[in-house]
Amino acid sequence: MKVKASAKAISDVIARIKHDGYVAHLSEGADHTIIGVVGESATPLLEENYATMDGVENVMQLSVPYELASRHFHPGNSLVPLNGSQMGGNKVLVIAGPCSVESREQIIETACAVKEAGATALRGGAFKPRTSPYSFQGHGEKGLQWLAEAREVTGLPVVTEVMDPALVPLVCQYADVLQIGARNMQNFTLLNAAGESQHTILLKRGMSNTVEDLLMSAEYILAQGNRRVMLCERGIRTFEKATRNTFDLNAIPVLKSLTHLPVIADPSHAVGLWEYVEAISRGAVAAGADGLIIEVHPRPDEALSDGRQSLKPERFKSLMEQVRRVAEAVGRTA
Amino acid sequence: MKVKASAKAISDVIARIKHDGYVAHLSEGADHTIIGVVGESATPLLEENYATMDGVENVMQLSVPYELASRHFHPGNSLVPLNGSQMGGNKVLVIAGPCSVESREQIIETACAVKEAGATALRGGAFKPRTSPYSFQGHGEKGLQWLAEAREVTGLPVVTEVMDPALVPLVCQYADVLQIGARNMQNFTLLNAAGESQHTILLKRGMSNTVEDLLMSAEYILAQGNRRVMLCERGIRTFEKATRNTFDLNAIPVLKSLTHLPVIADPSHAVGLWEYVEAISRGAVAAGADGLIIEVHPRPDEALSDGRQSLKPERFKSLMEQVRRVAEAVGRTA
C-alpha cells in the first residue's frame, strides 16, 4: 500500500481479497503496510483488479513459496516476547534446562541454577519422543505441573515439547512456549494445531530437512494467523560420525537473510557431546543467532536421557559468560 | 520354550512375566514357541527365575533394541494377508494407484487399470502431507469414500495414508491398510495409534532414518500387539541431485536379514522420475523385495501431485510383465 493509504483503502483491499476466496495477512511497518494474499481459490487472482484500487502502490508475486515467513512480506525482524525481553531483538536470549523433567526437585533445582546464570527461559520435556518404545517417555502431565511449579519459583517462562495434536490445549495450559521437535517438523497436523493455538512456537529443523523445508513448515503456523514463531537449527544428519549431528552454521545467516523470524541454535543436540557445547554456542552467536537453547542437568551422569550432552550448572555459567563476550563483539548484548 | 512345552507351561511363564510387570509376546513356530518379554518395571527381570521354570529351554537377552521386529524373536517370515495373498510369501505383490485421489472417476478408472495389469491392492491419498500449506491437501473423507467405491468396483483392497492420530478410526473405516508416511515415521503418537487400531500397517522409512530407526518405529506398532506390519524402503536424502531421492537397495537384503516383517519398495518416490521406475522395480525385486508400491495415473500431466513420477497404465502393464520375469529368476512368482 502507498505510504499514506487510508484505513478504508486497506480494509477495502482486504475485503476484496476475502471476496475472491483468499486469506489476507497484514504486516504494518513504520511507514508501509503490506498485505499478503495466500491460499487457493477458484477465482484467479488478477493483478490488474488490485493495482487500480485506492491506496495500492504495487502488486507483486513472490518467487519464494513461503510468503508470510519471508523478508519480502515483513522486511524488519519479528520480535517474539519472552520473559520481558524479545527474541529477535538486540539481546541474545538463552533457554536452558534438562532434556527431560525427571522429578519436581530436579526441575526446580535446575531452574534456579539456570536463572542465576542468566537464562531467560526454562526448557524441559514432559512428553519425550524416543526412538525406542521401551525408553522413558516422560512424565506427561505430571511433568507439566512440575514445570509450572518451577516457573512459580523462578519466574522463568516454560518451553516444552508437544507431540500429539490432541494434547496441544493441555500443554498450552502449562507452557509459555510450545516446542515442535525435529522429528515432527513435517507433522502437518501438529503444525496446524500449533498454529491454531496462537501460543508462541519454537519450531526445530528436522534432521534431514532443508532450510526451505523449515520455512515452509513455519508457513503452516503463520498461515493460521499465529505470528509468534521462533526457528531453531539443531544439527542435520550427515556421514560424519564424530558427533551426534552436524551443526549447520551456514543456516544461521541464510535464515536471517530469508526470514524475519528469530533464529536460535541448539548446540546440545547439534554436537551431542557436552565438551563441545560452549564452542558451538560461541560460534552460533558470532554468526548471528538470536538465541540458544542449552541442555543443563545438575547430575548429567544420572540423567534419564541425553546426559552425554548436558552441561553441569557451573559449566553453563561459564558458557553464559563466554556468550556475553561474543555477543558484545558482534554488537549485541546477552 | 522346549519343543514339547505344554500349554500350561507356556501360560505359567506368561503369567510370571505379567506378575513381574512386563508384557509378554507370543511367537508360535512349527516346532518352537518363543515368548518375548518387553517393557520396563521396577522388578528386575532375573534370568534365573525363568530358566528353571517348567518347559523353558533357554533365556536370552537380545542385543538388538527391537525385540519383536527381530528374526531372533520370530525366525520365519511374517505373512501379512492382502487380498487373498500374503505379503512376505513367495509371490511378489504390487500395490498401485495415483498419488492423490483426485475424483471419483479418476480413482475408479485407475483402479480398474491396475487391477487388469495384475496389481494386488490399490493405493491413493485422501490426506496428503504437503510441504506447502498452500498446496492441494487431499479430498479428506470424500477421498476415502471414493477409494471405497473403487474397492467395490474392483475388489482391490485400499491402502491410504493417515497423518492425524485422531483420524485413525475414521481411516480404518474405509481403508484395508493404513500407510504411515516417511515424514511421520517417528511420529510416535501416530505409531501408537496405528498399533492400537490393530489394522494392517504399511510403514515407510523416513528420508533420513537408518534401517535401525525404521525397525524401532515398527517396534512401537508391534508393542501394541499389532503384528500386521509391512516395511517400505522409499529412498533416502543424499547429496545426489539427479534423482528425487536415493533408493537404498542395500536396505532390502539387510532388512530381510534382520526382521521377519515383509519388506516392500517404493520406486516411484525413490527415483522420482517415471522413466526410471521400471529399472528400480526390477532391481528391488531381484534383491529380494516382497512387494512394490507404484504410482500410476491415467493422465500424469494433469496430476495434482507427483505427476513427474507416475506411470501411465500401459507402462505399468509393461512393468508388471518385467517384474514377473525377474521374480521367476529369483525363484518367486508375481
Added chain:
Amino acid sequence: MKVKASAKAISDVIARIKHDGYVAHLSEGADHTIIGVVGESATPLLEENYATMDGVENVMQLSVPYELASRHFHPGNSLVPLNGSQMGGNKVLVIAGPCSVESREQIIETACAVKEAGATALRGGAFKPRTSPYSFQGHGEKGLQWLAEAREVTGLPVVTEVMDPALVPLVCQYADVLQIGARNMQNFTLLNAAGESQHTILLKRGMSNTVEDLLMSAEYILAQGNRRVMLCERGIRTFEKATRNTFDLNAIPVLKSLTHLPVIADPSHAVGLWEYVEAISRGAVAAGADGLIIEVHPRPDEALSDGRQSLKPERFKSLMEQVRRVAEAVGRTA
C-alpha cells in the same frame, strides 16, 4: 553430418574446427557421422560458419557439460572390448578377484577359481589406496608381475588400480585395464595421464560425487581421444551405518540414459558385507548394469584387506548362477 556426407566434406569440417582452435572428435554410426567440437579458443565458434558447409546437416550446442560422454554425441552404446567379449554389449560381464594381490599363489589360485565360475576378467590390487599410512600398501610391481602370471595361466585379462600418474606407463605394461579408484575420481592429473595412455580405463565413482561429476571425470579421459572407458557405481557416503556405503541403484538407469559408456556395479564395496553381495549383484543387473566387479578371496579370514566383503569361490559360483538367471530375465546373457 548428412547421411551421405562425403569423406571430403567430413575432413573439411574437421580441418575448419582445427583452424578455429578447437578439437574435433568423430563418432561414426551406421548411418550418421557426428563431429564433436570441444575446447576453448580465442576464435568464437560461430554456428553460421559451419551450418553452410558441404555435408553439414545440423549444428547444435549441447546443454550438458560432458559432450563426449553424452548420448547426444554418441547415441548407441559404446562397446569396450574385454577378453573377446564387449562390455556394454548384450552379455553381462563379471570381473572378479581379490582386493589385494597378496602372493603369487593366492592370485593364481583365485584367478583359476573365478575363471572356472565364468568370470571374464581378473581384478587385484598391487598399489592399494589405504586410509592409514601404516596399513599394507600392496606389493607394487611384484604384484603386477604376479597378476601377469595369473593371466598367462588363465587367459583372463587383468584389471588393476593405478594411483600415481607417473606409474601409468609401468602399470600399462602389465595390466589390460587401468582402474581409477573412487578416491582419485577427481585427481585430474591422473585422469589426464590415463587418457593419454590410450589404455582401457575403469573409472569408479567417488563416494561423494554426483552422477554428473562422474561423467565430467570421464570427459577428461575421452577428451584425450581415449574412448575405452567403463564407469562403475560403487556406493556413496550417506548417514546409514548398517552398511559400508549406500549402493545408489538409481545411478544405473540414470547413467545408462545419459551416457553411451558401459556402466558396471561394484556390490562388494557398495555394501561391504559379503552376505549381501549376491542380492546387490542381482539388483544391479536387473536394473540394467552391463557388468559387475566382485571381490573373491580363497580365504577371506586371512585377507590383508577387505576380507569382510569378499566371497569365497564357491559362493561366487552361486552368484554367477544367480546373475545368469536375472540377466536372462531382462533379455541379456551372462
Added chain:
Amino acid sequence: MKVKASAKAISDVIARIKHDGYVAHLSEGADHTIIGVVGESATPLLEENYATMDGVENVMQLSVPYELASRHFHPGNSLVPLNGSQMGGNKVLVIAGPCSVESREQIIETACAVKEAGATALRGGAFKPRTSPYSFQGHGEKGLQWLAEAREVTGLPVVTEVMDPALVPLVCQYADVLQIGARNMQNFTLLNAAGESQHTILLKRGMSNTVEDLLMSAEYILAQGNRRVMLCERGIRTFEKATRNTFDLNAIPVLKSLTHLPVIADPSHAVGLWEYVEAISRGAVAAGADGLIIEVHPRPDEALSDGRQSLKPERFKSLMEQVRRVAEAVGRTA
C-alpha cells in the same frame, strides 16, 4: 621417557626401534620427551622389551589410528611458522587472495589490498582442479611466477595448490605453503610427495571425508617427518542446497581436541556465497579456529572462477575488523 631421561637413554631407545624395523618419531616437550613408534615389521613390537630400558617411563599403545597427529603423542599445540607469526598460536592468522591467479596485475593488486587489510599470507591458484576439462585450468608456472612477484612486492608468503606429485618440487620453488585440495585429500601419492618435500602443508578436508579420515591423511605427511601441517575445514557435502557446501562447525572444536595441529577454516568454499562469508568467519573464530583462508578478488564479477563467493577488498577489510573483535572476545588476537 622419564622427566630426566638422558640423551643416551633416548638415543638407545630410538636405535632399538630402528633395529626392530620401525620408525621412531621424537616429540620434545618442556619436561617430557615422547617417542612415537610407527610402521609395520616382521619383528613384533614387545612392550616388555622396551619397558625395562633405561629412562623409559611408560610404554603404551594408542587407541587412535593416527599417532603422530594425536594429542597423546604431542599434548601441546604445534606452531607452524608463517610470515613471522605462528599458525596455532594465540593470534588468529588470515590467508587471503583470489581463487585463481588470473594475471600479474590482478594478483599484485589483490596482494596489496589484503596485506593492507591485515592478511598474513597470500593465496592464489596456478594449477586449478576443475570438474570440467574445458574450464580454465590455471596459468601453471607463469601463475607461480606472478605469485612470487606479488610476494616480492608485499612480503606476504604464498599459499598455492599442487595437484601433481611430479610438480611438487617445482611448486616448492615458488610457494611458501603447499595446499592439498579437498579433491586430493586421499591422493596418497600426493600426500607422500608433500611429506617428503618438508615444505609447510595446508591440507584441506575432503567434501565427504570424516574428521578421522582427515587426521589419517595428515598422518601420511607427518610419517615422512614433515611436522609443518595445517588442517582446513572447508565444508562437507550434504543434502542442503541453499549453500554450496555445509560448513561443519563441530569439526573445529573436535579437531582441536584430537590433534595438536593448527586448524583453519575456509568460509568461502564452505558457504559459497560471499554475502555469508563474514558470518561464517566470525563463527569459525568464535568456535576456536586458529586461522581463516578467504577468497578476495578486486572484481568478483570478472573472476575466471568462484566469483560468486569472493569478497571485494573493502568487504574483506570489514571482515578483518569483525574477526579481530571476535578473536578478542575469545581471548586471542587477530
